[in-house]
Amino acid sequence: MIQNSNASSRRILTFPAVHPCQSIAPATLLASLIALCRSACDYKSKSFGSNVRNARETIRQVGNLLLLLHEIRLSFSPIPDSLLLGLSELHLTVQKVIYLLDDCTRGDGARMWMLMESDRVANHFLVLVREMATALEVLPLEVLDLPCEAVEVAELAVRQARQTKFEVASGDQAAMAEVLTILRRFEGGGDVPDRGEIKRVLDYIGVKKWSDCYREVKFLDSEIEFHYSNKEMKRELDALSSLLGLMNYARCVLFDSVYGKSNQPVDGEGESRNHELLRSLDGDSFRCPISLEIMRDPVIIETGHTYDRCSILKWFRAGNATCPNTGKKLSSTELIPNVALKQLIQQYCLANGIPVADSSRKIRDITRTAAAGSLAAESAMKAAASFLAGKLLGGDCKGRNKSAYEIRLLSKTSIFNRSCLVEAGVIPSLLELLSSEDDGTSQENAIAALLNLSKHSRSKALIVENGGLRSIVDILKKGVKVEARQHAAATVFYLASIEEYRKLIGETTEAISDLVEMVKEANYRGKKNALVAIYGLLMHPGNHWRVLASGAVPLLLDVLISSDRDEVVTDSLAVLATLAEKSEGAQAIIRCGALPQVVRILASTNPRATMEHCVCLLLALSINGGEDVVAYLVRSPSLMGSLYSQLSEGTSRASKKAGALIRVLHEFYERTSSTSKATVLPREQFVHAW
């Protein structure tokens, strides 16, 4: 069903046409073929980036075929069986023609790639049209006593299909040559190519706006991803990377402003097909049959049914090795990601304003993003970086804002891109842009850019050396847009990966109290980012009292009680467990009455990470919180069972800690239940018991 109808998941220049089934009635086949020919002819009005003449010629030939098919339909009733073979072949070929025409007119950014593949494309047209001729010759028209005009039409169609030449047009040739010249200029490393030159080529293929360029980059990126993960030829990767470098550069340099609304000027025409599909589906198709929630990570199990990954894992972990829908026993609990459905769900959520779960970020191959894919890509990126750095320094407000936005896009994943930008000197200018006083978009773009650059080690130092800590901490509270404040918290998290900076941030006035304040916010992202930042800062022991003094403990407990999102519960527990490692922290947690809550969480089904932090927290509390804690835990009926199941099923850390806690509880139990009034053991004894 849904999976198969996702037409846009077909890879470019592949032709997965299907044979009509053998038992089909000739009349049905003919009607279907006529419909196919009509849709092929509809491409006449579309805009082609390259191979225009070959496409038009092919469409004309399909038009001839259409005439003949009409004749056949008029002349025979019923349609004779002897036509089946030829019609089937034609049906197959016209499907492929449509795929090819579709690739030539795709709205999703394939224009540059299609131009550079012109030879291959022209050859595809040639092969398909010749296939049509062959199929036509198989039709036994002579024997069938067709009116003579029809026979003439048929002969004409065959003759033309046999004879037409398909060559790369001179305009396409020239444009390709120009692209190659531009890339060679980048490779040469001397002067950057002339803007006018680049613009001419882009105009030629119809890439005229920032958003067109954005789509080209996105398309090339996904092609590279594909080739990379499929270990295809290095040559293709080189070519794709060079084109990507060129398009990235063009996007930064040629366009003054970002077209489209808000920060996501995306929304390609390529997506419209899916939107149509989406309209016919309601949200229920996207719900997990177990949790009844919209699925975040749909997976298929052995029986072919789809569930959300975390629900089905819970089901399996509870000892149910069956398919929840059918009750069938499973021989394997292997899960296969339902990629197509996942894409649909994401689009559905976007279209309906439902927040998309981002828990499944694509994990890229790090080594791939550490280097540019080719020499030309490398110098194109360097040229783009220095252009952007210049704009940040000397541009007007709009120019600086746009540069920050481009930097944000360029720094998303690629380590190589980040280091180019950092070396071009963008950090001080971005820090300055944080205090810009427009509607908050410049500030947001700047902090988002800094966030992703701060994953690069050199940039952390540059941020600190340029006094950036103060400016970033200020955004935590005073950021104009809520997104800016979230990015600021995440940036603090990255900076806190270095011990020296953890200390510096702790000493920056209000840094910690503002983060703690953010935990209060209803907003999920902000809560999450603030929690991980606090967690990072706690790695510096000197920050413990600051976190306690800011009143974090009751807030964290609140998160445990009221949040229905696993992730923030886990993060809160992690912070609490760290705080409990010191006696003041443990006391504060106990005073707030956290124990029953933590025991309850441990008794219900939760992700393994959550359980691990629970066990760590309880162990730390029983060590640093005094005998009363242990006494309480010994009396909790569900606890022993939970601890034993962590021993066998928990993470290795959870299992170790659960073992230690069980020992503490046993010792306490034996001591207090022995009839003789035992002397209380010194606490250290069980502190070091493990």
Ligand SMILES: *[C@@H]1O[C@H](CO)[C@@H](O)[C@H](O)[C@H]1NC(C)=O
């Ligand atoms: C396991 O299956 C039983 C019934 O077959 C069901 O009641 C129970 O809720 C399932 N466990 C989980 C964790 O889904």
Ligand SMILES: *[C@@H]1O[C@H](CO)[C@@H](O)[C@H](O)[C@H]1NC(C)=O
């Ligand atoms: C640089 O960033 C762009 C934009 O995100 C990306 O498409 C490209 O893959 C990156 N470059 C490299 C060399 O990875």
Ligand SMILES: *[C@@H]1O[C@H](CO)[C@@H](O)[C@H](O)[C@H]1NC(C)=O
């Ligand atoms: C800054 O750029 C964004 C695009 O990211 C745009 O939406 C916004 O309007 C721009 N703001 C200003 C003040 O130019």
Ligand SMILES: *[C@@H]1O[C@H](CO)[C@@H](O)[C@H](O)[C@H]1NC(C)=O
């Ligand atoms: C930063 O990069 C990540 C990927 O590493 C990306 O998902 C995220 O959107 C980027 N952040 C911003 C604020 O652009």
